[in-house]
Each structure stands twice: as C-alpha cells, then as structure tokens.
Amino acid sequence: MGGKDLSDHVDAVKYLVDSYGVNPQHVGLYGGSYGGFMALMAMFTQPEVFKAGAALRPVTDWANYNHGYTSNILNEPYNDSLAYYRSSPLYFAKGLKGDLLICHGMVDVNVHYQDAVKLAQRLIELGKDNWELAGYPMEDHGFVEPSSWTDEYKRIFKLFETVLKK
Numbered sequence: 001m002g003g004k005d006l007s008d009h010v011d012a013v014k015y016l017v018d019s020y021g022v023n024p025q026h027v028g029l030y031g032g033s034y035g036g037f038m039a040l041m042a043m044f045t046q047p048e049v050f051k052a053g054a055a056l057r058p059v060t061d062w063a064n065y066n067h068g069y070t071s072n073i074l075n076e077p078y079n080d081s082l083a084y085y086r087s088s089p090l091y092f093a094k095g096l097k098g099d100l101l102i103c104h105g106m107v108d109v110n111v112h113y114q115d116a117v118k119l120a121q122r123l124i125e126l127g128k129d130n131w132e133l134a135g136y137p138m139e140d141h142g143f144v145e146p147s148s149w150t151d152e153y154k155r156i157f158k159l160f161e162t163v164l165k166k
Contacts, residue, residue: 005038006038006041006042006045006046009029009038009042009046010042010046010049013027013049013050024049025051025166026051026164026165027049027050027051027164028050028051028052028053028054028098028159028160028163028164029042029050029053029054030053030054030055030056030101030156031054031055031056032056032057032058033056033057033058033059033110033111033141034059035056036055036056036057036058036059036102036111037055037058037059037060037089039053039054039055039056039058040053040055040058040060040089040100040102040119041089041092043055043095043096043098043100044089044092044093044094044095044096045092045095047095047096047097047098048097050098051098051099051163051164052098052099052100052101052159052160052163052164053098053099053100053101054100054101054102054103054155054156054159055100055101055102055103056103056104056152057103057104057105057108057110057111057116057141058089058102058104058111058115058116059088059089059111059115060088060089060090060115060116060118060119061088061089061090061115061118089119090118090119090122093119093122093123093126093128094126096123096126096128096130096131097130098130098163099130099131099159099162099163100130100131100132101131101132101134101155101156101159102116102119102120102131102132102133102134103133103134103136103152103155103156104116104133104134104135104136105135105136105138105139105140105141105143105148106135106136106137106138106139107137107138107139107140108139108140108141109140109141110140110141111141113135116133116135117133120133132155134151134152134155136148136151136152
C-alpha cells in the first residue's frame with residue numbers, strides 16, 4: 001500500500017503536464033479514508049510532485065487499523081514489520097514540504113482519531129509548520145452533519161486556492 005497505487009498518481013500528473021501543459025507547480029490532491037492515506041503518502045514521499053494535499057480521515061499507521069483488512073494485505077505486524085513500516089505514512093512525515101490539511105472525525109470508529117493525533121505529534125516533533133489538523137467532535141468516519149461537510153470543503157478549497165494559485 002502506497003507503492004504502485006501511488007506511482008499511478010505520479011504518472012497521471014506527468015501525463016497531465018506532458019499532454020495538457022498543466023503547470024507542475026499547481027498540483028494538489030485530496031482523498032478520504034484510503035484516499036486520505038494516499039494523500040499523506042503522496043505529500044510525504046513525492047513532495048516534488050504534489051504541492052498541497054488534504055487527507056480526510058486517513059490511516060497514518062496500518063498497525064493501528066482493522067486487523068482483518070490489513071493482515072490480508074500486509075501480513076501481521078509481528079511477522080512483517082517492514083511491510084507495515086513501508087506502508088505507514090507516519091514513518092515518512094519528515095518528507096513533507098508542501099501544505100497539508102488533515103481532517104478527521106473525533107468519534108471515528110473505523111480509522112480512529114488517535115491516528116491523526118499521533119501524526120500531528122510527529123509533525124510537531126519534526127518542526128513542520130505547513131500543516132493543519134481539523135478535528136470534528138461530532139463526526140464518525142462518514143460525516144453526516146452538513147456543517148462539518150461545509151467546513152471541511154471550505155478548508156480544502158482555501159488550501160488549494162492559497163497554495164496552488166500562487
């Protein structure tokens with residue numbers, strides 16, 4: 001996870017730049033859940049490709065996630081710690097160069113809010129200052145409150161308008 005699926009995103013950007021003249025300095029991405037995980041991996045491991053990203057309810061460390069789902073892909077953490085390391089954004093946070101928004105429901109029972117908090121602590125320890133964590137106290141994994149959806153997408157829009165239109 002975060003390998004070939006991420007290289008597909010990088011290849012898509014290259015295609016847009018080469019075929020349609022997209023300015024490579026104006027590329028960002030966002031996604032939720034697995035897409036949020038992908039946004040983190042992109043921002044941390046491909047900072048020259050993605051200038052801004054929004055990670056919505058992202059998995060930051062697969063060792064903390066749904067055992068049945070993850071173990072079918074990465075084996076068990078105690079049997080294959082390298083696979084978990086290579087696939088967990090938490091361990092690549094030092095690569096952040098662009099601007100990052102993390103949005104997460106605080107009562108998420110699928111991807112726990114603690115994942116976002118753990119990543120926030122890591123970014124603080126690394127001295128990164130180009131990120132923001134927006135916590136949503138009433139939201140689970142799938143937001144239901146219209147005000148939460150509005151706030152989240154206003155933040156994404158502001159991020160992209162501010163960073164990608166420079």
